[in-house]
Amino acid sequence: MIRQEELTDAVEHAAQVASERAGDVDATGTFPRQTIDSLAQEGLLGLVSASDVGGRGAGMREASAVVERLARSCASSALVTTMHYCATAVMEAHGPVELRREIAAGRSLGTLAFSETGSRSHFWAPLSTATAEGDDVLLDASKSWVTSAGEADFYVWSSRPMAGDGASTMWLVRAGQAGIQVADGFNGLGMRGNSSKPMTAKRAAVAREAMLGSDGGGFDLMMGVVLPWFQVLNASASVGIAEAAVSATAAHAGRTRFEHLGQSLADQPVTRHHIARMRIQTDMARALLMDTLQAVETNRPDTMLRVLEVKAAASEAVVDVTELAMRVCGGAAFRKELGVERNFRDARAATAMAPTTDALYDFIGKAVCGLPLF
Ligand SMILES: Cc1cc2nc3c(=O)[nH]c(=O)nc-3n(C[C@H](O)[C@H](O)[C@H](O)COP(=O)(O)OP(=O)(O)OC[C@H]3O[C@@H](n4cnc5c(N)ncnc54)[C@H](O)[C@@H]3O)c2cc1C
Structure with missing residues (x-):
């Protein structure tokens, strides 16, 4: 099992690579190969592989921390890693041992x-x-x-x-x-x-x-194995993107000055109001993410409801937060240099990724009304 400090160091190294490459990855639409190589070198591609095949034997909580941290730097890398951990979970349940060893050693990248x-x-x-x-x-x-x-x-x-x-x-x-x-x-x-x-x-x-x-057992695998991993990790990516937007917005508001007034953007009450809403939305999404992880880890009776909710809630939160980031940062956000417009664009994928946010509302509504989901 990986120690917390070891995990933090490893993910910080990979996130450093992701940060350096993120602008270019976004501008050119290039696969973030260097970041994935760095994740492999840091032992993070094998993070959720079992220790008996050489993996780190970590669980969804640690995977969530990795994806969230990557998403703050490069959302594309976070999504690639999300799909890899989902595919790994399937391999851990049913895959051949030689492939499980390759994944654990960081030599094999998977997806759905x-x-x-x-x-x-x-x-x-x-x-x-x-x-x-x-x-x-x-x-x-x-x-x-x-x-x-x-x-x-x-x-x-x-x-x-x-x-x-x-x-x-x-x-x-x-x-x-x-x-x-x-x-x-x-x-x-x-x-x-x-x-x-x-x-x-x-x-x-x-x-x-x-x-x-x-x-014929694919549906059970999708719902029983893949869905919890995907929902939680997709939500983690949304929380990471939202965190990046909050940090960039607060930093911009603090350093940007109206020289004729002798005030910063953050001195404007409306600006602070919007930043507060961004912070609250992000913290609410994170709180639901933490509660979902706790539900999964302890097999709580409301686990499936939380699993359905977490991606829907985080996808809505990150859209709202990045929309506010664009508004608070104004014309400066409209250009590329702040990185906020990349957060704004990246944030929109979670809503469209299946189960889509609207499909999740339908499932959650059915669950709450005691109707069968399918
Ligand atoms: C960045 C990105 C990465 C992706 N990666 C993968 C991947 O690795 N593997 C993979 O398998 N797929 C992947 N997908 C695909 C994704 O999971 C969806 O299947 C895809 O985005 C759906 O697009 P569509 O145009 O087919 O949507 P459509 O099914 O045409 O949906 C259009 C709209 O109708 C709504 N809608 C559909 N059904 C319902 C319903 N029952 N109730 C309410 N509203 C509904 C949807 O919410 C959506 O708003 C990815 C998508 C994106 C954007």
Whole structure:
């Protein structure tokens, strides 16, 4: 198990690299490879891998701290790391031991290939197929968004079941798999370095052993393993982006002067009012994140409700906080040098990432009203 000081030092080193590269990653839409290499060197790609395969044996709380800290520096790196930890959680549950060792050693980056052109943000209902042919299984799919596409070493891939009941089956797809194509380029509003590109599979032949869990058991894996990790880590990224916006805004307000008045921007009561709202929104999102972690760790009866809530709440908070940051910092925020406009753009991804904020409201409303979620 990793010690707290060791974790803090390791993540600070990686975050330093992320900070240095963030502007360029955003401007050019380049995958943050140096940051990922630094995470590997610091032992943070293997953070949540079990110690019996050489990992650090840490849990969701430590992963959340890493993602939040990275998001303050480079949100694209935080998102890539989020998807890697989600994919690692699946591998820890069902993956082959040699891949688990590679992940633990920092030699393998993973991600999730769930969203599809046909079922869009309803990732729990894939339309792609897996067809048995001899000893192989042929995967056919049109995946609409895959973070780290073309950069990852392995993909946790969803399809409809081969033969079993259920909505989906999960597969392990390695980089370089014949029959899989990654589309060119990702040109997004925010998270510009996350390389979230479409991928297609045309009769991609994988071994039957590439199945993760049981045929038809994909839905349970998505909801039982992936969802808690994704929701918590996505919320952690939102909290990190919000923290970055609060810090940058407060610093700007403190040093920016109206010379004719002999006052700073922070001397204006309306400015302070907005900064206070930013602080409160960020702290509320963090408090819910901490409570969700506590619910998950102690298996509280309200865990699923908290897991659903945390990403919705954090995604709304970070949109509000970064909107206020733009308003408080005025024209200075409209240009790139403050970094606030990057926070503003990056913040918007969480709402669109599935389960989307509006879909979460629907699920939460159903849960509160005692209705089945699906
Ligand atoms: C930066 C980024 C990275 C991503 N990375 C990955 C990844 O690594 N792996 C992956 O699998 N996917 C990934 N995605 C895809 C993501 O999870 C969603 O599937 C995708 O953003 C949905 O976009 P869409 O246009 O298909 O949405 P649509 O499904 O067309 O939704 C459009 C709108 O309708 C709303 N809506 C849809 N259904 C409901 C409902 N039931 N109730 C209320 N409102 C609803 C949505 O909230 C949204 O506002 C990523 C997305 C982004 C933005």
